[in-house]
Amino acid sequence: MLQSEKAILAKGLYRAYNGTIAVDGISFAVEPGRIFGFLGPNGAGKTTTIRMLTGQLAPTSGTAYVAGCNVLTQRTALKQRIGVVFEIQNLYERMSGYENLAFFARLYRVEKKRICEVLEQIQLVGREHEAVRRYSNGMKQRLLIARALLHRPQVLFLDEPTRGLDPVMAQQIRAVIVDLKQQGVTIFLTTHYMEEADQLCDHLAIIDRGKIIAHDTPKLLKRQALLNLRCIKLTLHDEQQITLCLDDRKDNKRLCELIEADHVLSIHSQETTLEDIFIRLTGRSLVQ
Numbered sequence: 001m002l003q004s005e006k007a008i009l010a011k012g013l014y015r016a017y018n019g020t021i022a023v024d025g026i027s028f029a030v031e032p033g034r035i036f037g038f039l040g041p042n043g044a045g046k047t048t049t050i051r052m053l054t055g056q057l058a059p060t061s062g063t064a065y066v067a068g069c070n071v072l073t074q075r076t077a078l079k080q081r082i083g084v085v086f087e088i089q090n091l092y093e094r095m096s097g098y099e100n101l102a103f104f105a106r107l108y109r110v111e112k113k114r115i116c117e118v119l120e121q122i123q124l125v126g127r128e129h130e131a132v133r134r135y136s137n138g139m140k141q142r143l144l145i146a147r148a149l150l151h152r153p154q155v156l157f158l159d160e161p162t163r164g165l166d167p168v169m170a171q172q173i174r175a176v177i178v179d180l181k182q183q184g185v186t187i188f189l190t191t192h193y194m195e196e197a198d199q200l201c202d203h204l205a206i207i208d209r210g211k212i213i214a215h216d217t218p219k220l221l222k223r224q225a226l227l228n229l230r231c232i233k234l235t236l237h238d239e240q241q242i243t244l245c246l247d248d249r250k251d252n253k254r255l256c257e258l259i260e261a262d263h264v265l266s267i268h269s270q271e272t273t274l275e276d277i278f279i280r281l282t283g284r285s286l287v288q
């Protein structure tokens, strides 16, 4: 397939900082209009990857194409085709939401009516003339997404878009993300929340120590893990609950002993979550 047919194509992307390897030769592709989740523990290389894919940091070696542009040699065209929302919020707090957008619309030479379109997309209509400092964190995050959408990017990079938000606000952001996907925008999303990744992403890559260690749909990742991780949950007569892995010899022995001693009240199969898979693969939890 041609590189321009992919929304994102990374080939052997590698970046070191003074000898420290941050991203260790990763390759992956994202189809247009999909939500791609990029997961990893702290220091795994997520931000470095985003910075390379958005043309802010040159790879030490390897190449990447985003929205058909080479991230190293076509940075001007790249900027016009992508939107980026980083975790750090940089809004003009004294200005209204509308004024913030109008400022950037002038900068990008985007027509004014586009401001109303993005306000509607991120559901801020009615609150757009209030000062940003009175906005909730969720509203500020939505405004940042609106700002990144002004120039109609094909690919949107969202770095931890729901971090620190309460469940209602987080759900509003997720609804916006799903809506954008339906409009054909490709989303590259980093998140610490496994349920969010499971709910939103068409594909997931798990990065650890600079390398992609798993890459698939959430469903297939869970199915593979289930094959490798046959676990059951026991409830004992004293109401204690324990999880045992059928592939572990010690656990098998314990299971027989508990049954023989008639300690077991009930046995249930244990559903594997993406969090289980992540811990198994990286030895660490995503939630710090």
Ligand SMILES: Nc1ncnc2c1ncn2[C@@H]1O[C@H](COP(=O)(O)OP(=O)(O)OP(=O)(O)O)[C@@H](O)[C@H]1O
Residues within 6 Å of the ligand: 017, 020, 021, 022, 023, 040, 041, 042, 043, 044, 045, 046, 047, 048, 049
């Ligand atoms: N400017 C820099 N100079 C030196 N080392 C760096 C620099 N930026 C990142 N690193 C190192 O590169 C590795 C990957 O960092 P990166 O910020 O990409 O990880 P991350 O997955 O985004 O982490 P987090 O979830 O904590 O933001 C880490 O070991 C980090 O210490």
